[in-house]
Amino acid sequence: MNTDIPLRILFVEDVPADAELAARILSKEGLAFTSIRVETQEEFLNALIEYRPDLILSDYSLPQFDGMRALRLALAHNVNLPFIIVTGSIDEETAVDCIKAGAWDYVLKERMARLPFAAKSALERRKIRLSQAESAVMLRESERRYREIFNATNEAIFIDDAATGQMIDVNDAMLRMYGYSSKQEVLAGSIGDLSANRPPYSQAEAEQHLRRTLEQGPQTFEWLARKRSGEEFWTEVSLRGSDIGGKGRILAVVRDITERKAAETAIHHLAYFDALTGLPNRRLFRDRLNQALAAAQRSNRWGAVLFVDLDQFKQINDARGHDVGDLLLKQVSERLNRCRRDEDTVARQGGDEFVVLLVHLAATHSAAIRLATRVAEKIRDAASVPFQIGGLDYHIGVSIGITVFPKATENVDDLLREADTAMYRAKEAGRNTVSYFEPAMQEAVQARFALEHDLRQALARNEMRLLLQPQVDGQGRFVGAEALVRWERPGQGLVSPMVFIPVAEESGIILALGRWVLEEACRLLKQLDAAGHILRLAVNVSPRQFRQPDFVACVCEVLQTTGADPTHLVLEVTEGLVIENIHDTIAKMIELNRLGIRFSIDDFGTGYSSLAYLKRLPLHELKIDRTFVQDAPTDPNDAALVETILAVARHLNLSVVAEGVETKIQLDFLKQRGCEVFQGYFFDRPLLWPHFQEKAFLQMR
Template sequence: MVFLSRRLFFAVLGGFILTVVAGTLYFLMRLREEVIASQMQMAELHARSLEDQLTQSLHVVDLSLSRVPGEQIDVSAALRLAPYIRSLSVLDRHGRILSSSNPENSGIIVPTEDFFPEQGDDILRIGSSRNGRDWNDRVGDGRRFIPAVREANGRLQMASLNPDYFINEFVHRVDDKTGVVQLLRYDGVLLISTDEKMLPDGKQVWRERLLAREFDTIDNARLGQRDYILSYRASRTYPLVLVVCLDRSVILAGWRSEALIYSIVVFAVLLGIAGLSVFYYDRMAEAAEERKKAERQLRLSASVYEASQDAFLITDEKAAIISVNRAFTRITGYTEDEVLGKNPKVLASGVHSSEFYAAMWKDILEKGYWQGEIVNRRKDGSTYPEWLSITTVRDHERITHFIANFADITVRKAAEEKIRYLAYYDTLTDLPNRRLLYDRLSQALSTAQRHSSYGALLFIDLDHFKNLNDTRGHDTGDSLLQQVALRLSTTIRVGDTVARIGGDEFVVLLEFLGENESLAARRAEKIAGKIRLAIGAPYLLDDREYHCTPSIGIALFTPQQTAAETLLKRADVAMYQAKSAGRNTVRFFDPEMQSLIERRVTLENELRDALHYKQFILHYQPQVDRNGRSVGVEALVRWQHPDGRIIPPSEFIELAEETGLIVSLGSWVLETVVARLSEWANDPERSHLSIAVNVSARQFRQPDFVEIVSRLVEAAGIDASLLRLELTESLLLENMEEAIATMTALKKQGVSFSLDDFGTGYSSLAYLKVLPLDELKVDQSFVRDMLFDEKNAAIARAIVNLGQNLGVTVIAEGVETDAQWQFLIENGCHSFQGYLFGHPSEM
């Protein structure tokens, strides 16, 4: 039996060693990957920085060439801006140099077919690298220059560039021991290299790369006989590619040294562990054998001892158990055979400190007796409280035995704990409730004052928790609260307190954050960041993944006394500041925020009064076709405040959404628009005009929304096709099936739909083909800069083309200039809206 146990011991030891070796190898490989990833980022950074610098330098060259006169070229002004220009020249159509800042260049014929691209008006074309300082230098003496030419106003203007200037810049960023920097043309021709021995990839390779991506980083590129991390970036302005190559062997040299040292250390530690393990195993085996021999000689029993309802335990002078009764087995779950020869520590729960046991044994050895309450552990791992008495048995002055008897007081303690639990803990999450929080907060404030230490109170509110309760039920909401409570409990420090004070509101109490306010704030913010990440991880609710984010407010408390209630209010105010900042963020208490909250409450009350006293009005902004004829208007709500101000929707719509007042406001807008359409039906000049109305998410998701709209249209007797409801992408994507059902029902009544601000949200082409849309609306953010930003122009064109292919009209908003209008007309846009055609008015 001892032999088999020894085999098992060595098997476990061998498994441990293999696990450590495997873990070490895994760690070293991960470290290697991190080194490579870091250097890839560095290569990409160098490529981006050098490409930007190169583009700026060539822009100066381009500008200098554009200012070159026909004769008597003075290069001094250009050299002050661009010291890398050696000469400026003017050529005729056949490439002959007519005039040059270097007179010796005059008359030389330049092979213009060598430039790339081969032709182009007002475009800087780059020639291949040539020997010599300039065209007149036939010897070269190891020096080179790069010609660049542009054609404008019927003549060729050329600059000779000094590649040494750029090489010095490249080497300054990437030294020749670490890697190589190359400058290539789009067609793969090498212009500059910090290592002339290393040739670039073939021209076809570069053409394929540039066709695939303008910039990229490759973790392992084979160039010549060495492996490199290669990052390239093509200039969008000039036909050049900047390539940064970092030598992998150099990069990984440090890792190899570190890996060797780490492996030697791990090997030495494992060798020491193995030796000590074998030594202590042999010692423990000998001790166990000796205890078994002693146990066979000690068998004490008595009828009273066995019949007692209290547990009895007898040990020898070394505290090895030699006898227990049946009550001991009933209470602890251990049979006598399972504990014979063992120390009563087998029952230890780990609840009590070493100081507690030291004091107990001090009384036992000095007084011969100890009695008190203690928590021990049963065989099944559960803990229980017991009332324990320990007495010594002496032979003359020598202790020969220890006798312990104890009773399980679990039932009594459970009753006491139940009463305490109901008073101080939240029954859903098992976290401290508001009452216990105030108790601990009061103690923390006193401790902070006594120790001159700062602390913090974190007020945590779950974003959009009400939506979860409303859509998936309170049971699902309770499940989320329980999981959040668990994550909070495992995220905070030992000694800190997390409490649930109601609904989806949690509070974390942090103590001993430091003796100065700045340090305490940093530590509190760091812990709040960990909490935000922990809560933000996905949840599994009813076999469905759910994402939740928190808004966290922080109020620091100082060594100076602060009332607990005041501190909690400050944290609450800071939490609302986090909400206002867009949610899923952390904010510290700001005294100005208190007045802001008060203003928000005032605004909410005024908003309710505005609905009650009908202080809202509608302004209408024209929508025109490509001929400038009015085809409709968009209804825009305004608040006519009693103080005479006209308040735009940007100042009150968000609050209306948060408070639910948006539903009542949206209903009023719909009623007013339908009434206006009914009025215009009798006006020949306006009867053809449609009115677009923005519909909020809350209003659209009303169960009776279809019925409300249908009833209004039917009661007014209007042409339903003139009512156009504008919806946002985010509204439609929240519940696609429900949105399609609502839209389809209203489409049957004749109501049309427009997708507002298309392209600014999480656009997906998949939903466009299933939604019954009539119109796409190009957001003004694309229209505003499309004449100056090619990306915005491309997006605007793409939306128009998409609308044409889907068979829906496209309207562009924010059109303010004739140039914008003409651009959109040329690209097939149907309708337009913006200040160019009219500002919103009451009409």
């Protein structure tokens, strides 16, 4: 209570001298107060409202009023107003009745010395009561606010009991998201009712997540949820342990990510499936072949690749039009699909070419050839039955080339080339035939060894060159460049990185080579900066290089020794690198990002295109792969993919560089769709440093 403001005491007393005596006694004990005295009910009620007393000292019996009535009226007015009976004559029973009725104390007139103590302690109790009442109001207010937030958010919130996993409360958004009309209905069920309810989205797995949250801290994961109607939908769940009201709780915040998932699936489907036939496309086929090759090398089980080309398709397509051609391709796809086992893959390679991957065929080379030939014959038989389109019969033949794997040191490209070569041989042999590839294996092995051997010495012999390919804006002005390495191999001119980077990667030479590239790029960057060119320089980082534990330290060292400005350096990484070891990758990226270095995802769209991952990375830019750019103006599939990538980039606030722009048509296509930075032969090939410098200089003028 604020001691500066004097207390207001209301005496209910018919004898003025008694009231004055009480006042004197209180003053003497150091109480500062003002007071008034009333005798009737009317005066009393007025005083309650007008005078607003802090303390009432009331006689028990008055000629025109009585203490008990005054007490009831005071309580009705304010239960926290201290009321003390001060009386000359009261028996113990009446005193108890007064206390029971709500009086705070009573003091006998013959023992007035006790009055100050009674008054002070009543005032003290009043203070405590008021502060308790205040806390209760605040608590109610904070509970109300929490409820409001709890129910106003668009995210579904669950509160679960940490010990039993049982749901205790859910918010309104949860009811909307899951299609329930009442909390009771939700709380009567279990988490299993709200999940797809099959591994890995069942009750048991949900409980595992809850346990893990308790043991390891907050968890975020994607979850296939189920509405009351049975409809399944994708969510992102964040769990965290919490102590609510002293009880162990788990708080689950659930977001509906249906749209994000749909975008991911759309990108994936556009990137990996052929729009016309619905078959896997070339990209997916390469992935599967890569995996099959690795598996075959491990297990020593042979597999095969069949290259299938339709004879006479071109004539039918030209004569009867694309609609007939398209229908024919669809029917062929269906028949090819019927000739394979579940584990095999039939893909459309492009145009009227198809490829078939047969896995786990046989334990020996010869048995594999026999079985693959049998499948090829089956395909030929299936294709020999006329195709009916628009009431007409169309006859086509197929030429099929076969190769088997694994053969030492062969990769996916080698196998596809072999099958293709074999298919051409089949065509030469008079069409509608099957031909088998005879490998000139030894030669290839030897060439590869020689390459690795020479590459090891190339750095020491100063045979590496770093070319810069300009990146330009819509007006053709330089905004940056990509550093691309070449090997000036004696007697062979400039060797493409496509030839030696895979070997460098496999043999570990990439570590020294990558360091050299970074140093050289930073040195050039410093020179550009010094000449007043504000350009960003992008450097490719190989997965193996990035995964070195000292990669960050290595970059810092190079920046320090060269004096290059880290904010002008862009590191290009691939999607595969990011996803393989996401935690380590993010940690390194964040560290480098803090220095000002930016990150670009190379060949975006060819990998996993997982938006969930992308969002977690400190990224600056996506690069659209040149295979998409090149076909985008003519291939609706690639066009849609480019548009989706641009939309994703806008959504994630990333800039986009389109790679491999070779024609004005491609450039216009990209510009119209909002792409702003371009790289490709249409502007410049990768240039040697003096040439690049000269061009950059001319631009400045």
